[in-house]
Amino acid sequence: MLVALALIVLTLVVWEARRELSLDHRLSGVASEVAGRQVSVDCPGFLRGLLDIRGNGGSVMFDANGKPSSTTHLETSVCHDLSSYGATRKRADFSCVFSTAFCSEKVERAVYAALVLSHESQHLRGIQSESAAQCYAVQTLALVARRLGSPPAEAGAVAAHFLAVSQPRMSTDYSLSADCVDGGSLDLSPQSTGWPTA
Numbered sequence: 001m002l003v004a005l006a007l008i009v010l011t012l013v014v015w016e017a018r019r020e021l022s023l024d025h026r027l028s029g030v031a032s033e034v035a036g037r038q039v040s041v042d043c044p045g046f047l048r049g050l051l052d053i054r055g056n057g058g059s060v061m062f063d064a065n066g067k068p069s070s071t072t073h074l075e076t077s078v079c080h081d082l083s084s085y086g087a088t089r090k091r092a093d094f095s096c097v098f099s100t101a102f103c104s105e106k107v108e109r110a111v112y113a114a115l116v117l118s119h120e121s122q123h124l125r126g127i128q129s130e131s132a133a134q135c136y137a138v139q140t141l142a143l144v145a146r147r148l149g150s151p152p153a154e155a156g157a158v159a160a161h162f163l164a165v166s167q168p169r170m171s172t173d174y175s176l177s178a179d180c181v182d183g184g185s186l187d188l189s190p191q192s193t194g195w196p197t198a
């Protein structure tokens with residue numbers, strides 16, 4: 001009886017660990033593409049997740065010379081929302097991202113989680129300023145959304161939706177500067193028209 005119980009617990013622990021590893025691996029690929037170098041994404045996992053009470057969505061450490069670490073640590077809730085992004089985008093109410101109305105909490109959380117991954121990837125690319133990282137993150141949000149499973153048109157809508165609906169609600173540390181406009185000095189593709197994507 002005790003052996004059976006131990007086996008069940010062990011199976012659950014191994015299954016959970018494998019699931020987390022595959023999520024970390026998938027998200028690391030997305031972050032590396034945005035950062036332009038090999039980086040990794042670390043999700044807390046079940047046990048650490050129980051103790052996880054931070055509130056920034058994610059973090060990247062910078063050394064005294066302004067060089068970023070190669071790993072971002074994401075919060076439990078963000079990892080959970082990224083993990084379920086593919087399922088969330090299949091819900092009928094996800095089409096709300098094509099509008100500038102506030103969507104259901106589930107949909108807004110999926111959009112926000114994608115933004116956090118995009119933002120931390122910008123830190124990993126070497127951008128230390130919160131405002132600049134946020135500006136670039138909004139511009140690479142469509143790419144992140146595509147990698148999480150959105151078709152191109154939907155991915156572009158996700159970025160435009162975040163910019164219109166959620167960006168104005170961000171705290172002032174993450175406010176976009178006057179240069180964060182189409183053709184501005186923070187535009188990642190100054191030659192092309194279209195904002196925030198390309």
Ligand SMILES: [Zn+2]
Pocket residue numbers: 119123130133
């Ligand atoms: Zn940041």
